[in-house]
Amino acid sequence: SDPRLSFILLASNVGKRKAQIAAIRSSSGDLVLNVDSDTILAADVVTKLVLKMHDPAIGAAMGQLIASNRNQTWLTRLIDMEYWLACNEERAAQARFGAVMCCCGPCAMYRRSALTMLLDQYEAQFFRGKPSDFGEDRHLTILMLKAGFRTEYVPDAIAATVVPHSLRPYLRQQLRWARSTFRDTFLAWRLLPELDGYLTLDVIGQNLGPLLLAISSLAALAQLLIDGSIPWWTGLTIAAMTMVRCSVAALRARELRFIGFSLHTPINIFLLLPLKA
CATH class of the missing domain: 3.90.550.10 (Spore Coat Polysaccharide Biosynthesis Protein SpsA; Chain A)
Structure with missing residues (x-):
């Protein structure tokens, strides 16, 4: 030994x-x-x-x-x-x-x-x-x-x-992490003013971002169900923001595979957001 x-x-x-x-x-x-x-x-x-x-x-x-x-x-x-x-x-x-x-x-x-x-x-x-x-x-x-x-x-x-390597354990992991993020955000809230203003915006963005995406998705679903019209603008906006983020990542990492990360968006909208809600 x-x-x-x-x-x-x-x-x-x-x-x-x-x-x-x-x-x-x-x-x-x-x-x-x-x-x-x-x-x-x-x-x-x-x-x-x-x-x-x-x-x-x-x-x-x-x-x-x-x-x-x-x-x-x-x-x-x-x-x-x-x-x-x-x-x-x-x-x-x-x-x-x-x-x-x-x-x-x-x-x-x-x-x-x-x-x-x-x-x-x-x-x-x-x-x-x-x-x-x-x-x-x-x-x-x-x-x-x-x-x-x-x-x-x-x-x-x-x-x-x-x-x-499969969705079920991944979703369980993400739910556990989401609970931790939301819970400890409140713990850190009083700390944030002592840190740089960017960090306050960062924490707010991490928590509001999924909420705004969920609201947009629900509004699009309501439009589809009530009016019977396809919410093109919502879909195109989400797709455009996704591609911008993935393109920037591909450029920074110098790896084209990051364009494929756009596939994570439907997982986020249709699986992660309902689970976290």
């Missing part, structure tokens, strides 16, 4: 949060790396995250996520592009202000001294009167920001993680 490694055996499956807390309390280093069991790190990930964490003002940093099973199905290809967009548009923009709003669990490094300050709050989170068992990554990141630490994104620290 490697003396550098120690294993913690818990009496039962207590969930991710309590397992994390047990590991953090047993740790002794300056930095703590969180990696999911289905994640494979590039050889230089730890080095690149440690270099970013040299600044003591940084409480957490995450790497870029890709799908390790990208070529398995059409859905895994879409999710891989979705991850690229989430990392290299959303997180990258937030990182310019030192406030990534969610350091994702598959690959995130934390400052241990900051974690020890926050563990009691992290452990004591309740949702609807019960201990919370979802949204750990976002909640811990928000706690870091509330404590005054910066949170960062390191795009060249690559971590490959397994993503859902």
